[in-house]
Structure formats: C-alpha cells, structure tokens
Amino acid sequence: MxxxxxxxxxxxxxxxxxxxxxxxxxxxxxxxxxxxxxxxxxxxxxxxxxxxxxxxxxxxxxxxxxxxxxxxxxxxxxxxxxxRDRCSHLIVASDGPIATLADLRGKTVAFGAQDSPQATLIPKEHLLRHGLGETDYVTRRFDLAVGKNGDHIGGELEAFRCLQRQEAAASCLIDLNWNSWTADGTIDPARYRILTTTGRYxxxxxxxxxxxxxxxxxxxxxxxxxxxxxxxxxxxxxxxxxxxxxxxxxxxxxxxxxxxxxxxxxxxxx
Amino acid sequence: METHRHSLRLTAGNGAARAYVRKCEFRIGAPLTFDENDPNLTACDYLLGAAAGELVTGLDRLARRRRLTLDRIEAVLHAELAQPLAALGTVGEQGVPRFVAIRITLYVDTLEDPAGIHALWHDVLCRSPIYQTLRACVAFEPRLELT
Structure with missing residues (x-):
C-alpha cells in the first residue's frame, strides 16, 4: 500500500x-x-x-x-x-455592570484572531442573533497566529487578559478553554462568569x-x-x-x- | 602559525550517528527535536552543550591554573531558534531555521576578589574557540554572576 x-x-x-x-x-x-x-x-x-x-x-x-x-x-x-457539540462563551467580570447581552451595547468586546471560529466568528454571529450587530459594540481583536484558524490559544488568552485589564467589557473563548483555565487558575471563576453561551458547533x-x-x-x-x-x-x-x-x-x-x-x-x- | 586541524569520523544509520574522535565516541540522535521525551541527545543539544561547557570548564580550568578558588560553578543557557517550523519542512514557512540568540549565565560561588574573577572571565572568553566562532554569527550573550 x-x-x-x-x-x-x-x-x-x-x-x-x-x-x-x-x-x-x-x-x-x-x-x-x-x-x-x-x-x-x-x-x-x-x-x-x-x-x-x-x-x-x-x-x-x-x-x-x-x-x-x-x-x-x-x-x-x-x-x-x-x-462535536462545542460552544463558546462570552465572559464578563462577576461584579461588573454587564448583566445581560443588551448591556454590551456600546461596550468593547475582546475577540480572538480574525479567523478564529470559536473566539471571533461564532461569538459575533451569536451577538448578531441576539440583536447586536457589528456597529453596536466595539471590537477589540487579538490577531495572533492568523491563518491557523484560532488553533493557537494565544488570541483567546489575550482577549481574556484584555478583560482582566478592564479594557473590555467581555471576552470570548471556547468552552474547553473556559473549563481548563478555570481549573488551572488562569481564570478565577469567582471573579469572572459566563454571560452567554453560543449554540453548539x-x-x-x-x-x-x-x-x-x-x-x-x-x-x-x-x-x-x-x-x-x-x-x-x-x-x-x-x-x-x-x-x-x-x-x-x-x-x-x-x-x-x-x-x-x-x-x-x-x-x-x- | 598554521591552523590546527581537528577531525572527527562519523557513521550514521537508523536515524542516529556515532561520532569518533581520538579514542572517544559519542552518539548523536536527531538533528533537532521538539519532543520533551526524546531520550536521545540531538545535534543541537551537543552544539549548545558545547557552547556552555566550553565556558564552564574553561573558567574552572583557568582558575585552577591561576590558583583561584571557585567553590561552585553553575550555568544556565537559553537559546532562541528562529523559524523552527522550517526545520520540520513546513510548507509556507519562510526562511531557514537558525539560532539567533544564545544567552548563558554562569553563577560562580567564590570568596576571591571579584576584579580578579572578572579578569579571569575575560581571558576565558578570549580563549574559547566555540564562543569566538558563534559570536560572529549569532547574538551570543555570556554573563558572569558572582554569588
């Protein structure tokens, strides 16, 4: 063969x-x-x-x-x-002012790389389906390793760091990273919470x-x-x-x- | 003076090489590995080990000759490989894989006069052929810390 x-x-x-x-x-x-x-x-x-x-x-x-x-x-x-059946989360500070998706209007949202399905494309589609078009929020994108379609976790991590620095009201990440980062201490689950979760993909x-x-x-x-x-x-x-x-x-x-x-x-x- | 000729003989097979020099021999595994569990020393391991080893043993031996007491010498080396994906033949990667930076810090425990040790260090660098060769083509930063 x-x-x-x-x-x-x-x-x-x-x-x-x-x-x-x-x-x-x-x-x-x-x-x-x-x-x-x-x-x-x-x-x-x-x-x-x-x-x-x-x-x-x-x-x-x-x-x-x-x-x-x-x-x-x-x-x-x-x-x-x-x-199979992955999803992405938009996360926010637990003690912050964002209580609903509508509260993101006019706020900055941190995304991963431009070609990341899980940290950019699908979260933006989710926002759109919930009434928030591109012009309804400010996009802060972290274009790490463009061309690798978000395989590199750097974009998602930088998006979260942006949220940590309070330079964004929310950041996006795949559920697997939320699970591992809240387990390993990268994200303190007492300080950050899931605002919304996309559909499955x-x-x-x-x-x-x-x-x-x-x-x-x-x-x-x-x-x-x-x-x-x-x-x-x-x-x-x-x-x-x-x-x-x-x-x-x-x-x-x-x-x-x-x-x-x-x-x-x-x-x-x- | 004429150059000194240094020769090794190598044989290769099964993805590894064996080098023979004087009455010694050593095994070389892959050119380079990204596998933390690879049990074989690679050509790059030897290169970087040689670069650090030359300075560590050079300092130790010259200190003995000058009757300076160095209680302990430790070294840490960090090297940066540019274009690592090119070493794997990755389609789309530009350029060639090459070390672009080598940083080595020697930590020396001694009660000797620091000025004397720094003079010793200077002489070691001047006498080290691997360091002198590599510094011509890569950002090589050797540093001495007295503890």
Missing amino acids: QPIIVGAVLYDPKVSVIWDIIRDFFEANEVPMDTVFYTNYELQVSALLAGGIEVAWNSPLAWLDAQRRSENGCRAIAMRDTD DHCVFTVRHEFPREREAPFLHALMAMDYANPKHREMMDLEGLKRWEPGRVNGFELLTAACANQQFFAGR
Missing part, C-alpha cells in the same frame, strides 16, 4: 511530535502514512484540492473553505469526540476530496478507529490529541459558522 498523505497545520513545532506518534501508530497497524505540515489552513486546503495531500486535518473554517472552493467536492470522514474534521478512493479510506479509518482509550498504550497518544474516541465525520455541525462567514463576509475577495 502506498502511504496515505495527510496534511496538518502546525501552530507550534511541538505539534509535530503528536503527528509522529500518530504516524507510528498507523505504520504499526500496517497503514503507512506520510505527513505534510503547513503553516496555515489556506495552503493546506489548496494542497488538498490540488491533490498534493489526500487527507487534511482541517479546522472548521478550513472545512468550509474546502467546500466553498471545491463546490462541495469534499467529504468529512472523521473527527474527535471532542470536536463542530470543530476539526478529517477532510478528503470526493474522489478519495474508498480502498484507501477504509484502512485509514480502520486504523484511526482502532485507537482505544482503554488501552494504556493508546491513551497517552489520545490524551495528546485531546480525545477519548474517534467519531465518523458529520457536516451538520457547521451551521453557525457558515452563517457567521456569510454575515461577516469572511470569504469575500478570497
């Missing part, structure tokens, strides 16, 4: 270590895999559509971009259990072109699904990847982001 060529975006060189472990796992399961790393999702999507890679580990925004540029010519074949997804041969897809998915969290040898790898189980890909979790991209004209001119 020829190696399956898998693309991944690196937001940190240490991420390559995870992919080395995954590649070794696939090799041990007699599914040879080669990885190609990219600095940003736009390049990775281009490579996927041009046939340079067969499988792309795509952010949700990259999934939409791949579908947009291929006129729905892609398939979502697998995702982590933790990629799906996150990263393994993406292939429609014509990706089923005889290559099947062993790829077989090896992927063979990862077993109950197996101590697999657990470390799965912890690094942030999942307990691989799930089939699904495409019904991108509605919020699709609307966000349309309303914010994210892809205009691209």
